[in-house]
Amino acid sequence: DAGVTQSPTHLIKTRGQQVTLRCSPKSGHDTVSWYQQALGQGPQFIFQYYEEEERQRGNFPDRFSGHQFPNYSSELNVNALLLGDSALYLCASSSKGLLFGGIYNEQFFGPGTRLTVL
Amino acid sequence: TQLLEQSPQFLSIQEGENLTVYCNSSSVFSSLQWYRQEPGEGPVLLVTVVTGGEVKKLKRLTFQFGDARKDSSLHITAAQPGDTGLYLCAGDGGATNKLIFGTGTLLAVQP
Numbered sequence: 001d002a003g004v005t006q007s008p009t010h011l012i013k014t015r016g017q018q019v020t021l022r023c024s025p026k027s028g029h030d031t032v033s034w035y036q037q038a039l040g041q042g043p044q045f046i047f048q049y050y051e052e053e054e055r056q057r058g059n060f061p062d063r064f065s066g067h068q069f070p071n072y073s074s075e076l077n078v079n080a081l082l083l084g085d086s087a088l089y090l091c092a093s094s095s096k097g098l099l100f101g102g103i104y105n106e107q108f109f110g111p112g113t114r115l116t117v118l
Numbered sequence: 119t120q121l122l123e124q125s126p127q128f129l130s131i132q133e134g135e136n137l138t139v140y141c142n143s144s145s146v147f148s149s150l151q152w153y154r155q156e157p158g159e160g161p162v163l164l165v166t167v168v169t170g171g172e173v174k175k176l177k178r179l180t181f182q183f184g185d186a187r188k189d190s191s192l193h194i195t196a197a198q199p200g201d202t203g204l205y206l207c208a209g210d211g212g213a214t215n216k217l218i219f220g221t222g223t224l225l226a227v228q229p
Contacts, residue, residue, distance in 0.1 A: 004160070033216060042122075042206050042219035043161070056216050090160050092217075106151065107217060109160035 002027060004093050004110035012116045013081050021076045021113045025093030032074040033107060034066060035090040043090055049074050050096050081117045088112040120145040122209055122220035130226045131197055139192045139223045141207035148210050150190045151217070152181055155204040197227045 005024045013019050025032050031050045035043035045058035049068035068074045072093075078085055092107035122143045131137055141150070149168045153161035165174050167183035167190060174181045178201075180193040190207055204224050208217040 035219075040222070040224070042124075042208075042222045043217075045216045045218070048216055058216070092160075106163060106166055108163065109153075111158075111160045114158070 004091055004108055006089075006091050006110040006113050008113060009111070010114045010116075012118065014118050015081055015083060017081050017117075018077065018079045019081060019115060021078075021089050021091075021115070022073065023076070023091030023093075023110060024073045025091075026108050029093035029095050029108070030072050031094045031096045032068060032072065033092045033094070034074070034076045035092065036060070037088040037090055037112070039087075046076070078115075083117050086115060086117045088114050120147075120209065120218045122207055122218055124205075124207060124220040124223050126223060127221065128224050128226075130228065133199060133227055133229050134196050135227075137194050137197060137225070139194075139205055139207075139225075141190045141192075141220050143188050143209060145209070146187050147218075148187070150183055150187070151208045151210065152190070152192055153206040153208060155206060156202075161206055194225075197225075199227045199229050201225060202227050 004026050007022045033048040034046040036046055037043040046060050046064055047054050048056040052068045063079045065077045090112045091110045094107045122141055125140045149166055151166045152164045154164055155161040165176055165181045167181055170185045170187045172183045178195045182191050204222050206222050207220040
């Protein structure tokens with residue numbers, strides 16, 4: 001049973017460029033959340049996708065956008081990269097069905113993509 | 119805005135010592151999760167606590183959820199070098215299905 005996978009592992013970009021990060025959720029999960037983690041800090045929620053729509057969004061500018069595909073995989077896109085976008089980007093999957101069934105939400109994280117903006 | 123404060127921020131101890139990490143908020147959470155993260159990797163879920171006052175044990179780790187579901191603690195007995203890592207608490211507001219992470223506690227256990 002594969003866990004959450006993310007690609008690429010590492011990425012180096014320059015200011016102003018655009019980047020796309022990818023995530024495949026854990027088998028049986030239908031909800032994908034994206035987080036940004038700066039060095040030495042806790043992850044910050046970017047947004048969440050369920051049924052191919054953005055359902056929740058954190059305090060991130062419109063330069064951050066995403067997409068979820070019918071197979072539940074997801075992409076995170078960041079446009080006009082800034083130096084401050086350098087971080088570890090984490091994808092977490094969960095099951096919305098479990099939440100609606102009254103079972104508490106548990107999210108499982110992938111290994112992350114380390115983005116460096118020069 | 120829901121915030122979670124962790125203390126201490128950094129902790130360096132010798133193998134065999136005991137320690138406690140605290141996670142505090144003014145907000146109520148429907149559940150609270152503890153994760154451990156190693157360098158270059160994603161957070162790994164250790165435990166989820168749901169009921170106020172709940173205590174869960176995972177080998178040498180003891181997790182407690184506050185009675186009012188606003189705070190939590192993690193106690194490690196006889197710490198080992200393998201316990202080294204960043205410990206994160208994360209609260210689940212419930213309806214939003216998003217996690218609010220704490221500021222993190224970086225633990226280093228020296229052999």
